[in-house]
Amino acid sequence: xxxxxxxxxxxxxxxxxxxVSLYSGSIDDYYLDIMLSAGINIILAVSLNLVNGxxxxxxxxxxxxxxxxxxxxxxxxxxxxxxxxxVFGGEGWFAHALTFMIALGVGGLCAALCGWVVGxxxxxxxxxxxxxxxxxxxxxxRVVLQNTSGEGPFGGALGLKGIEPYTNFFWVFGIAAVAVxxxxxxxxxxxxxxxxxxxxxxxxxxxxxxNTVRYKVIxxxxxxxxxxxxxxxxxxxxxxISPEGFNFLKSVDVVVMVILGGMGSTVGVILAAVVLTxxxxxxxxxxxxxxxxxxxxxxVMMIVRPQGLLPASLFHRRTKA
Amino acid sequence: xxxxxxxDNVTIQFGGLRAVGDLSFSINPGELIGLIGPxxxxxxxxxxxxxxxxxxTAGRIxxxxxxxxxxxxxxxxxLGIARTFQNIRLFPSMSVFxxxxxxxxxxxxxxxxxxxxxxxxHHDEEVxxxxxxxxxxxxxxxxxxxxxxxxxxSYGDQRRLEIIRALATKPxxxxxxxxxxxxxxxxxxxxMHLIRFIRDKFDIAVLLVEHDMKVVMGICERIVxxxxxVKIAEGTPEEIRNNxxxxxxxxxxxxxxxxxxxxxxxxxxxxxKKLPSIDSTSSGVSRNLPSFLAALGMIVxxxxxxxxxxxxxxSGYNLGNVGxxxxxxxxxxxxxxxxxxxxVTKPTRVLNFxxxxxxxxxxxxxxxxxxxxEITAEAWKEIVNASGIGAWLTxxxxxxxxxxxxxxxxxx
Numbered sequence: 166x167x168x169x170x171x172x173x174x175x176x177x178x179x180x181x182x183x184x185v186s187l188y189s190g191s192i193d194d195y196y197l198d199i200m201l202s203a204g205i206n207i208i209l210a211v212s213l214n215l216v217n218g219x220x221x222x223x224x225x226x227x228x229x230x231x232x233x234x235x236x237x238x239x240x241x242x243x244x245x246x247x248x249x250x251x252v253f254g255g256e257g258w259f260a261h262a263l264t265f266m267i268a269l270g271v272g273g274l275c276a277a278l279c280g281w282v283v284g285x286x287x288x289x290x291x292x293x294x295x296x297x298x299x300x301x302x303x304x305x306x307r308v309v310l311q312n313t314s315g316e317g318p319f320g321g322a323l324g325l326k327g328i329e330p331y332t333n334f335f336w337v338f339g340i341a342a343v344a345v346x347x348x349x350x351x352x353x354x355x356x357x358x359x360x361x362x363x364x365x366x367x368x369x370x371x372x373x374x375x376n377t378v379r380y381k382v383i384x385x386x387x388x389x390x391x392x393x394x395x396x397x398x399x400x401x402x403x404x405x406i407s408p409e410g411f412n413f414l415k416s417v418d419v420v421v422m423v424i425l426g427g428m429g430s431t432v433g434v435i436l437a438a439v440v441l442t443x444x445x446x447x448x449x450x451x452x453x454x455x456x457x458x459x460x461x462x463x464x465v466m467m468i469v470r471p472q473g474l475l476p477a478s479l480f481h482r483r484t485k486a
Numbered sequence: 487x488x489x490x491x492x493x494d495n496v497t498i499q500f501g502g503l504r505a506v507g508d509l510s511f512s513i514n515p516g517e518l519i520g521l522i523g524p525x526x527x528x529x530x531x532x533x534x535x536x537x538x539x540x541x542x543t544a545g546r547i548x549x550x551x552x553x554x555x556x557x558x559x560x561x562x563x564x565l566g567i568a569r570t571f572q573n574i575r576l577f578p579s580m581s582v583f584x585x586x587x588x589x590x591x592x593x594x595x596x597x598x599x600x601x602x603x604x605x606x607x608h609h610d611e612e613v614x615x616x617x618x619x620x621x622x623x624x625x626x627x628x629x630x631x632x633x634x635x636x637x638x639x640s641y642g643d644q645r646r647l648e649i650i651r652a653l654a655t656k657p658x659x660x661x662x663x664x665x666x667x668x669x670x671x672x673x674x675x676x677x678m679h680l681i682r683f684i685r686d687k688f689d690i691a692v693l694l695v696e697h698d699m700k701v702v703m704g705i706c707e708r709i710v711x712x713x714x715x716v717k718i719a720e721g722t723p724e725e726i727r728n729n730x731x732x733x734x735x736x737x738x739x740x741x742x743x744x745x746x747x748x749x750x751x752x753x754x755x756x757x758x759k760k761l762p763s764i765d766s767t768s769s770g771v772s773r774n775l776p777s778f779l780a781a782l783g784m785i786v787x788x789x790x791x792x793x794x795x796x797x798x799x800x801s802g803y804n805l806g807n808v809g810x811x812x813x814x815x816x817x818x819x820x821x822x823x824x825x826x827x828x829x830v831t832k833p834t835r836v837l838n839f840x841x842x843x844x845x846x847x848x849x850x851x852x853x854x855x856x857x858x859x860e861i862t863a864e865a866w867k868e869i870v871n872a873s874g875i876g877a878w879l880t881x882x883x884x885x886x887x888x889x890x891x892x893x894x895x896x897x898x
Contacts (some may be wrong), residue, residue: 168609347602354608355615356601358580358588365577372537372571374563374592374655383598429579478579478635 171350178342179335186334197334201402203442204337205395208344210422210438211431212391215348217420218429218477219357220384221364222288226299227392227419229306230276232411234393235400236310238272239328240318242401246329265331269340269397276393277386284385289378291367295385303416310408324407325400332402340398344391349431351387360384364429414456421459425466427473437474490515490691491536491567491659496545498535505531506715508545513659513691518681520694520706524735528715529695530572533663536693537569538562549659564592568657570648572664576636582647583632586619589654619654625687626650626680642673646680653684659691660684666698674698678705703727711735 189197209227216224241249246264253260279302287298315321351357359380362370370377400406418441426437441459448455472478491513498506506528513519523529534540535547538559547554549565557565577585594615600608623629626646631639636647645665652660662681666674682705685692696702702709703723711719711732719729726732 168606169604171604350602350604351598354601354604355587355590355594355612356596356598358584359591361580361584362577362588362591365579366575369571369575369577370588371559372563372569373589373651374560375588376558376560 171346175342175346179339182338182342183335185338186336189334198402199442199446201332201334201337201398203439204334204341205398205402206419206422206438206442207341207435208337208391208395208398209419210426210434211341211344211348212388212395213419214423214426214429214431214434215351215360215384216388217423218427218434219348219352219360219364220381222381222385223293223296224299224385224388225296225413225416225420226283226301226303227388228411228413228415229299229303230280230389230392231396231399231415232306232310232408233279234269234272234276234396235406235411236272236319236325236396237275237393238268238397239325239400239406241268241271242329242331243325243327244318261329261331265329265336265401268331268401269336269394272397272400273390273393276396277390280386280389281382284382284389288381288385300413300416303411303413307408307412310411320407322408324405324410326405328400328404328406330401330404332398337398337402340391340394344394345431345435347387347391352431361429418459421463424463425474427476430473430475430477430479433473433475433477490550491693492546492548493532493536494546494548496532496535496542496547498531498540499543504715506535506542506712509712509715509717510545511710511717511720513693515658516685516689516691518685518692518694518705518707520696520702520709521712522696522699522702522709523712527712529712530663531715532712533569533661533695536562536661537567560592563655563657566656566658567661568652568655568659569661570645570652570663570665572667574641574644574648576644576648576651578637580636581633582623582628582636582639583619585636585647586622586651586654587615589651590615590619592655622650622654642669642676645669645677649680649684653688657690659693661693661695663695664697665694666696666701674701677701681705 192200209231213224213227216222242264246268249264249267250256250260253263283298283302284295287294310319310324311322313319313321315323319325352360359370359375359377362373362375363377363380367377396411422437422441423434425441426433426435445455448458451458466473493512494510496506496509497504509532511519521529521532531540535542536554538554538557538561541555549562549567552565554562554565577588580588594611596607596611600611620629620632623632628643628647628650631643636644639647649660649662649665665681666677669677678701681692681694684690694702694706703726706723709719709721709723709726710717711726711729713735718731718735719726721729
């Protein structure tokens with residue numbers, strides 16, 4: 166059944182991550198934490214890659230959508246978690262899983278909605294407008310969250326704490342697998358040529374009957390949705406979130422992953438997400454120099470290998486009889 | 487007789503300029519029509535009107551009785567009008583196959599959900615599309631190159647691929663914008679055969695905008711001539727060739743052209759005296775400066791202002807009574823200004839200059855509050871000690887950055 170190998174691969178990944186998550190108790194906490202962070206970064210990078218890499222629109226505010234997702238999901242579990250668990254049948258794992266799923270879904274949908282609101286006006290224009298608008302949106306979200314009341318549901322500058330640690334191996338890598346599947350399926354089809362056409366030449370794409378605005382909005386909303394899911398996972402992994410955690414630098418981190426991995430190359434971007442997460446841990450002792458190392462890395466990359474570590478052209482179909 | 491494309495008294499005005507005035511002509515199904523005119527006559531504007539890039543100020547454009555104005559370009563393509571571009575616009579990152587595949591997007595029965603589900607319907611459709619594309623490439627003898635990157639095709643083949651891609655949208659009317667531009671005589675002959683072949687094989691109407699008289703006269707059945715946006719003649723090639731108005735327009739242009747070309751020649755020679763000297767100095771310097779040194783300078787110069795700031799902050803030195811926050815703010819402001827200026831003026835030299843000037847500006851902030859007092863040796867020493875070697879390195883790098891043509895790093 167080679168026709169359905171993508172679906173089979175997805176199911177296999179889901180099964181494996183469920184299996185690992187059942188035995189994740191025997192993994193050292195520190196390493197498990199790094200793995201989960203890497204998984205969340207994979208979701209972020211792959212979803213941003215759809216916008217920046219495949220569709221060629223430069224978004225600089227991925228952390229904002231992550232923040233919306235994180236706050237959306239956390240508020241659901243904090244405010245309604247207990248009653249939802251009770252409604253779903255008490256203390257079993259099923260009730261908790263269902264609650265978490267709904268919370269993640271709410272977070273993701275909030276982020277997608279924000280993506281739509283931000284994307285529709287700015288994606289109608291050609292050029293760098295999206296970068297400026299998303300950059301501004303990132304700051305707006307952060308500042309608004311910071312200035313909410315400390316007693317309110319958003320927790321003000323201190324953020325939210327005491328979030329249930331629901332995130333585990335299955336959720337992170339299951340959702341990462343879904344993200345990779347959805348985005349590859351979108352792009353690697355005739356339908357998906359539209360995304361690449363928008364990136365390569367918008368005017369020519371338009372004259373080929375491709376509705377460029379529609380494609381850009383679809384890419385942006387899908388990217389925002391998965392960023393929201395990643396945010397929800399992040400919140401329920403760290404159990405505390407604050408507006409400062411979703412600043413501009415966080416967005417830059419994700420952009421660096423996409424550029425390092427190779428714009429438009431899913432495999433490269435996954436690799437870069439893992440490498441940079443691990444590198445971050447190695448550089449923990451030199452935290453203040455971390456940004457310098459990252460920046461140097463980017464500059465060197467731009468000079469030596471501007472197409473990224475594993476560029477998309479590596480995976481092009483060469484010949485077919 | 488039902489005309490397929492019909493332009494009725496179409497006028498478009500850009501401010502005070504009437505680019506196209508009261509233009510009327512029609513294209514019947516299966517007809518091969520040429521649109522010619524001297525430079526600046528408005529040919530491309532007519533093209534842009536038909537493809538929905540511009541909306542006419544007055545008049546009607548009907549395609550199969552549907553009004554074109556108000557539709558977006560992609561909707562017009564779906565109505566059955568395909569076009570090629572004067573300067574080739576292929577999708578550079580895609581293979582030949584995928585370039586044509588992009589045009590298939592609009593024919594898909596199933597949309598995004600099918601692409602996501604990847605069910606049986608999706609697979610069947612993809613197989614059909616693949617067959618369609620390969621058949622189309624077969625007709626134009628490009629099948630062997632199907633999975634080659636389109637950039638590696640020859641110029642003539644790229645032009646052909648652009649026409650194939652337009653045909654893949656299954657148009658009823660094909661608009662060709664100067665397809666012979668940049669072709670040699672042999673390629674032009676092949677192109678003429680190709681256009682006629684397309685018209686016969688696919689049974690579509692073709693509107694050809696072209697400068698090359700041989701091509702237009704050779705294949706078009708009817709020719710529309712415009713000058714200053716107004717139609718001055720319409721008829722068979724034979725009629726057009728003998729039309730006194732056309733001869734006047736072209737001969738008038740010819741004499742103008744001769745006149746202009748001498749004028750251009752004069753300006754060229756006068757500028758030729760100046761330009762090479764600028765070129766030789768800049769390229770001379772860039773060649774003398776090893777590119778890695780320039781790259782290193784760029785890296786250092788980008789980071790050194792920040793290192794200086796940190797150095798100053800650690801030693802507790804207060805710059806110009808603005809405090810550490812203030813310093814960062816000023817530096818950020820300078821860098822932001824640099825970015826803004828570069829964005830507007832394009833040359834990287836300006837960015838180099840601004841970034842290079844940042845440390846000097848910082849030094850100025852250090853000295854400025856002391857100008858009122860006497861600048862003693864101690865005060866200088868204090869500045870030096872406070873800033874440390876980082877500051878002096880920054881100044882040197884800044885100077886290098888201002889005078890070094892770093893632009894050459896990428897181009898050489």
